[in-house]
Amino acid sequence: MTQKWNSLETDVLVIGGGVAGCMAAIPALEAGLSVVVCEKGKVLDHCGSVGCGVDHYLTIMESGPEWDTPEFLIKHLPKLTDGIVDMAVASRVIHEMPKVVRKIESFGVNFKDPRFNDYYRLRSFGLPGTYHINFDGTEFKKHIGKRVRKLKGSVLTRTMAVQILVEDGQAYGAIVFNFRTGEWTVVRAKAVVLAAGEVNRISLNASGMAFDSWHCPYNTGDSQAMAYKAGALLTNMEFVETTITPKGFSAQGLNALVSEGAYFINKSGERFMFKYDEKGENARRAVIADAVINEYLLDNGPIYADCRHLPEDILDHMEATLQIDRYTMPAFYEQKALNFREEPIEVSISELSIRRSGVYFRGSGLAVDTDGQTSIKGLFAAGDCASVSGGIAGAAVLGHVAGEGVASFIPKINGSLPQIDMKTADVIRETAVKHMEVEEERSISWKSYEDEVRRTVNDYIGVRRNEAGLRHALQTLHALAKREPDLKADDLHGLMRVHESSSIRLNAELMATAALARDESRTGSSHYRLDHPESDETNWKKFVIVQKGSKGAETSTLSASEPLAAAFDRKSSAST
Numbered sequence: 256m257t258q259k260w261n262s263l264e265t266d267v268l269v270i271g272g273g274v275a276g277c278m279a280a281i282p283a284l285e286a287g288l289s290v291v292v293c294e295k296g297k298v299l300d301h302c303g304s305v306g307c308g309v310d311h312y313l314t315i316m317e318s319g320p321e322w323d324t325p326e327f328l329i330k331h332l333p334k335l336t337d338g339i340v341d342m343a344v345a346s347r348v349i350h351e352m353p354k355v356v357r358k359i360e361s362f363g364v365n366f367k368d369p370r371f372n373d374y375y376r377l378r379s380f381g382l383p384g385t386y387h388i389n390f391d392g393t394e395f396k397k398h399i400g401k402r403v404r405k406l407k408g409s410v411l412t413r414t415m416a417v418q419i420l421v422e423d424g425q426a427y428g429a430i431v432f433n434f435r436t437g438e439w440t441v442v443r444a445k446a447v448v449l450a451a452g453e454v455n456r457i458s459l460n461a462s463g464m465a466f467d468s469w470h471c472p473y474n475t476g477d478s479q480a481m482a483y484k485a486g487a488l489l490t491n492m493e494f495v496e497t498t499i500t501p502k503g504f505s506a507q508g509l510n511a512l513v514s515e516g517a518y519f520i521n522k523s524g525e526r527f528m529f530k531y532d533e534k535g536e537n538a539r540r541a542v543i544a545d546a547v548i549n550e551y552l553l554d555n556g557p558i559y560a561d562c563r564h565l566p567e568d569i570l571d572h573m574e575a576t577l578q579i580d581r582y583t584m585p586a587f588y589e590q591k592a593l594n595f596r597e598e599p600i601e602v603s604i605s606e607l608s609i610r611r612s613g614v615y616f617r618g619s620g621l622a623v624d625t626d627g628q629t630s631i632k633g634l635f636a637a638g639d640c641a642s643v644s645g646g647i648a649g650a651a652v653l654g655h656v657a658g659e660g661v662a663s664f665i666p667k668i669n670g671s672l673p674q675i676d677m678k679t680a681d682v683i684r685e686t687a688v689k690h691m692e693v694e695e696e697r698s699i700s701w702k703s704y705e706d707e708v709r710r711t712v713n714d715y716i717g718v719r720r721n722e723a724g725l726r727h728a729l730q731t732l733h734a735l736a737k738r739e740p741d742l743k744a745d746d747l748h749g750l751m752r753v754h755e756s757s758s759i760r761l762n763a764e765l766m767a768t769a770a771l772a773r774d775e776s777r778t779g780s781s782h783y784r785l786d787h788p789e790s791d792e793t794n795w796k797k798f799v800i801v802q803k804g805s806k807g808a809e810t811s812t813l814s815a816s817e818p819l820a821a822a823f824d825r826k827s828s829a830s831t
Contacts, residue, residue: 273303
């Protein structure tokens with residue numbers, strides 16, 4: 256590994272090259288700012304959760320019906336989120352949706368169904384209108400990445416950020432390394448945008464394989480971990496997300512079936528969802544997942560998705576267009592000799608993620624204001640690492656909002672940026688390099704370490720929690736933290752995995768800490784306390800905020816009637 260430091264200066268550093276990161280870079284570039292995108296993946300056009308394709312996009316389009324307006328959806332936000340939502344930020348995102356979807360179309364993305372030359376829109380997950388556009392999005396991310404490159408954005412691929420640089424309460428860059436070449440770089444920037452996605456690989460899945468995940472396995476909470484260490488406020492970390500997948504298929508594959516009218520039935524053939532929610536199969540994802548979990552606990556499993564009652568034209572449409580983001584799914588059906596037209600498909604529960612907790616417009620992660628700025632001046636966040644998210648569309652819109660926020664913020668900076676303390680940078684690099692020099696007799700593989708974290712999450716912080724289990728989990732995770740110096744990296748790629756494992760463990764700790772603070776249950780499987788099984792509308796219409804304290808993670812609360820920015824105390828800086 257080279258010991259020479261590279262240095263870069265730019266107006267904006269974006270960490271994460273997925274939809275949110277690219278959409279943040281675009282308005283900044285359009286404003287004439289220089290932008291560097293730091294991405295762990297190999298090719299910008301295929302980075303992020305939807306790098307290989309997507310089949311749906313949620314948006315307001317103002318097409319005529321009352322439900323297709325920002326005002327109508329905003330009116331329903333409290334119910335959609337069980338009241339735990341930053342109304343100011345979510346309202347900004349919803350109002351920006353029509354502008355952003357048309358901007359994406361201008362990049363070359365075709366949202367229309369070629370059979371009708373029109374938008375094919377679906378209702379899903381408890382939303383009060385058919386907001387989801389179903390489309391062939393196999394090149395969705397390619398068009399967005401191409402736009403970044405056309406605007407002359409610089410891209411560092413195969414590069415991982417390990418620390419945000421903050422001085423006097425203001426972010427001014429990051430330390431990154433290339434895990435192919437071993438090059439380390441200090442990037443000095445007037446603003447930093449965190450857009451590295453949600454926290455995956457945090458619980459055990461059915462196969463036990465690290466990368467067998469229903470969401471991008473390379474999104475390991477790096478943004479959340481770095482921001483927490485820098486002193487930023489995080490919220491909703493207690494809310495987790497799981498989904499329903501075809502048994503043996505570790506990716507989303509039932510959303511489209513359900514949105515077109517499939518039923519969930521138990522082993523007795525009972526259509527059970529209406530026992531749990533008046534919307535039945537159209538309930539929110541977290542409610543559906545919790546219902547399925549409960550049916551298994553009642554010994555009513557196996558559970559199936561049943562399409563046999565649907566007319567042929569709907570079944571034809573499902574087969575032709577609704578699996579476009581997962582070309583492997585038809586092959587899976589064929590290999591398993593399954594025919595969803597003629598027989599129910601057995602389902603299972605996916606592993607967990609810390610993200611938007613099964614509801615739209617409530618995210619888990621960094622608290623942001625209406626410009627996408629966090630509690631640290633000059634540090635912005637967007638996508639599934641931020642406190643307001645709405646899947647792919649939420650990533651696109653909040654990314655664009657953050658990019659516009661950066662373009663507004665930077666001209667207000669006076670004076671020069673702080674000089675980078677290279678002695679501190681050397682210590683950070685040397686600490687990392689030591690993972691490649693750990694003696695064999697005391698070394699721990701990143702995989703076995705992650706397995707211990709995942710097992711702890713499954714057993715004590717998962718979809719059924721209580722105080723005793725959460726406290727035990729925290730003790731276990733704190734003990735695991737002390738073993739991190741012994742994590743062994745066999746090569747540079749392994750060094751990236753070591754950093755990911757550390758991020759995963761820290762995020763598990765933040766999840767357990769927040770879950771322990773919220774003495775109630777809320778939103779189905781998102782947060783279910785066995786010792787507090789009911790929602791407490793009197794005392795817990797609140798955000799749980801997590802922040803680094805002198806002795807580790809500390810929590811506080813803020814009424815959900817206030818914007819999260821009310822908890823911000825951005826320090827004045829000599830450079831502003």
